[in-house]
Amino acid sequence: MHRFNQRIASALADRHEQGLYRTVSCLERGQDMSVQFREHSLLNFSSNDYLGLAQDPALIAAWQDGLSRYGAGSGASPLVTGFHSPHQYLQSQLADWLGFEQALLFSSGFSANQALLFALLQDGDHLLQDKLNHASLIEAGMLSPAAMRRFNHNDSSALSRLISRIPDTSPKLVVTEGVFSMDGDLSPLCDIARVCQQTGSMLAVDDAHGCGVLGESGRGSSDHAGIKPDILVVTFGKAFGLQGAAVLCSNDIAEYMIQFARHFIYSTAMPPAQAHALSKACDMIQRDNWRREKLAALGETLAVNLSPDVEVVDTQTPIKPLMVGSSERAVKFAEKLRQRGLWVSAIRPPTVPANSARLRITLTATHKDTEIRSLAQAINEVWHEE
Incomplete structure (x- = not known):
């Protein structure tokens, strides 16, 4: 038996034994x-x-309409020939609705989170994450060249203490979720935003489970809390009833990610028909x-x-x-x-x-x-x- 097979068999047996x-x-x-x-x-x-949008007749009809207009797949990455008018319209729609200069589309929330951290962080940077952040964020932080620290869940005082030990000259990125998917609780975004402002830290919020559900017209956790992060990640597999994600940010950050975010550069763009349907979902979220x-x-x-x-x-x-x-x-x-x-x-x-x-x-x-x-x-x- 190959050593890989031995390792695999042992790991599977352990999972069975642990009831996991x-x-x-x-x-x-x-x-x-x-x-x-x-x-x-x-x-x-x-x-x-x-x-309840995933089976809504209006959203299903929008995707069918998109397939008739734009075909099944995008055919390439966004920087080759995969970026089409429905993608451009959806990006503008999201940016206008959520109050950012720009939006970049990704095929999943996992890839959006990893693209963001891998592109932004360099050696000498400091990343501070809530201990209960999603696996995509924690894994990206562990694999990035930045020094990562995790603060106690929803504890802005713990975050402040961690940042106080970091030199003022070091770039600092704070990442939290807006709604934590396993507990359903809200991040204290007002307090965290205040700490970031006082310490010159950049704030990114993953609002996968808040966008569409909370805030005025479904704008999400940040709107609910009355703050605006530097970067917002929203996903389309929850309240939007579809699939994919977007990173909302400034024009400069968007341009930087277009140049350096490998998940964006080297992945096939989402189907334009899907972007067309997502625009309909975006309308329904705001209206309903x-x-x-x-x-x-x-x-x-x-x-x-x-x-x-x-x-x-x-x-x-x-x-x-x-x-x-x-x-x-x-x-x-x-x-x-x-x-x-x-x-x-x-x-x-x-x-x-x-x-x-x-x-x-x-x-x-x-x-x-x-x-x-x-x-x-x-x-x-x-x-x-x-």
Whole structure:
């Protein structure tokens, strides 16, 4: 056996033994928020499609229209022949809506985050990240030439202390998420922005889970907090109901990334039909305030129908973590809910810290009030069985 095979076999065996083995489930979408799994129809409470746009007929029609107009693929990277008029229009639309000079499009949030950090950071720079930032940000920081430090989650005082130990002459980049995807909590962006302003640090906010959900007309976490970061990353696989991402920034930073961001330079551009559909999603997000209002109402319905002892974290977002502790318990809890016709994913280490496994409940604007009540009843039953 090759040494690689030995290593792989050992690692897989360890994952099984630790109860952390991951599997890919093949699902079929049903009507509204149902999914088909092994011939069973289940209500889906694990989707990031917060505003319910992914299956909206208007958005589907926009993508079909884009395919008819622009074909299936872009055919090349943006700097060769892959950049088309729908890309240009979407970039301008995003920049105008979110209040930045420029926007650059990427095929995923992971690539956008890594492109940003790899391009900006050099030897001698300092990167300061919230400990619970997304894996794409943490990995990019570890692999970048900058010195990375991680501050305690949502602790602006800890951030300030870290920065105070760095020479004033060293470039400093602070990165946080607007909404943290596993806990559903908001970053204290006002406090963090104040620290950055006082210390001459650049601030970047990854608002993958806030844009579309929070702020005036869905502008996101920064608008909700009343601040404007130097750089904003938004992704299209959540509230936009599609796929991809954008980095919002100044003209100079955008031009710098066009020259030096390898993920942008060497990746095939997203299909122009997709950019066309994203423009429609952008319009719908701004126009359809009822979607955000419904999310808030559904969150209240869930809260009032859960037993007081059920440990669901109260958040201002559609992400409602049900804390269960051990990985084994999380898997069992998810299976019991599945037997009751509900799909709620168990989240285990290393995605979350040890002994903080949880069921990550997510609400969408296409859920019905009766479905939320059924979810609460099922959680209450399973919780009290243990």
